[in-house]
Amino acid sequence: METLTPEPGKSSPPLDHHHHSKHDGAALKDSTEAEVTKISLMRALVESRDPSSKEVDDLMIRRFLRARDLDVDKASTMFLKYLKWKHSFVPNCSVSPSEISDDLAQEKMYVQGVDKKGRPITVAFAAKHFQNKNGLDAFKRYVVFALEKLCSRMPAGEEKFLAIADIKGWGYANSDLRGYLGALTILQDYHPERLGKLFIVHAPYMFMKVWKLIYPFIDDNTKKKIVFVETKKLKSTLLEEIDESQLPEIYGGQLALVPIQDS
Structure with a gap:
């Protein structure tokens, strides 16, 4: 890998020299x-x-x-x-809903509430995802759109989100290895340190075969953030990170889920 060094004649700015006041x-x-x-x-x-x-x-x-x-x-x-x-x-700096209408129509990602650390919560339903008939790039654009939405919901000083991947009802028709790996690349390589925690719930046995194929591509930092939740301990595990008032109704909490495009 090439070593990067500033161009000759360019020295490092002093520590108090910053271009932005944004954050x-x-x-x-x-x-x-x-x-x-x-x-x-x-x-x-x-x-x-x-x-x-x-x-x-x-x-x-x-x-x-x-x-x-x-x-x-x-x-x-x-x-x-x-x-x-x-x-x-993403030449226009953001993805417009009209570019990803097929993926949005599947209503497979929802957002609502924050966890105990103030991180926005997203819930993704794997059984609602089918390989995109417009090709892999359309799904990748959907992933970018979803991540932008999540980042825009973060309160000042918060950089991470919490995700629940619900695999209930998932079958081989939903198995989209290229899509999953594409989403993982976007998350790890282009939005690093954004994922705070990922709970995987209701994972059927069949899904574990696909998971074994994906696992080697997950970097070590990300692996530490992933928790497979036992169904019988589902609510109690989620309550460790999320207050009941912020937990989705479908897991015994009080908040209704909102499709990501409406959030």
Whole structure:
């Protein structure tokens, strides 16, 4: 992997030199000293390679650093790859519902409430997902749309969401390995450090065969956040993270689910 270094004549900006006020206070307040230094180093480096990096706040830089254990070179490579992907795959900066009408019509993702840490909660129903007849890119756009919606619901200072993947009723007709891996790539490579926790509920035996194929592609940071929930302990497990007033009705809580496009 090439080592990234700023162009000659460009030195790292001093630590108090920041381009944005958007979130910097929050980023620097919760950051370790090492992170503050590395945010600054990484910013100088990526801005020398891609000037559009200037638009990005320190919280985003920090998420990429954390995803690569504060290795500035690796995080910068990952971040520049993300920018390139975003410019080509999401040229209008966001995905419009008209581009993904088939996926939205399946009503397979819902959002409502927040967990005890203030993270927005999303529920995805695997049995409502079928391989997209418009091809893999349409489904990937749907995933981008859903992640944008979730991020827009995060309160100030919160960067993560909690997800419940409900596999009830899933069968081979729903099995879309390329779609699942595409979604995983978008989450891990382009929205790092966004997933706070993933509860997998009602997973049938058949699904575990597909899970074994996906598991090797999940990075170690993400693996730590995934919990398979026993059906008989479903409500009690979810209540550890989510107050009853914020828990979906279908799991014994008090909130009705809202389709993600209406959230």
